[in-house]
Amino acid sequence: MQTTLDLADALTAGNLVPDAHVATILRKHGVRRLCTTATDFRKFDFFEVIHPLRTVAASLVRSSR
Secondary structure: OOOHHHHHHHHOOHHHHHHHHHHHHHHHOOOOEEEOOOHHHHHOOOOEEEOHHHHHHHHHHHHOO
């Protein structure tokens, strides 16, 4: 399993270090989906990132048909 430092080293961007830390904790606790507007989390391939506003908008479009 990758650690925070492994992920941070692999991504090599200073601003991603806190995200790598959060992503590592989420992975350790078995989180498979993350609902966030932060696009940086898409760089981590071990969980699905869901944009909450796009999900709501898609739901509204489907329900209006």
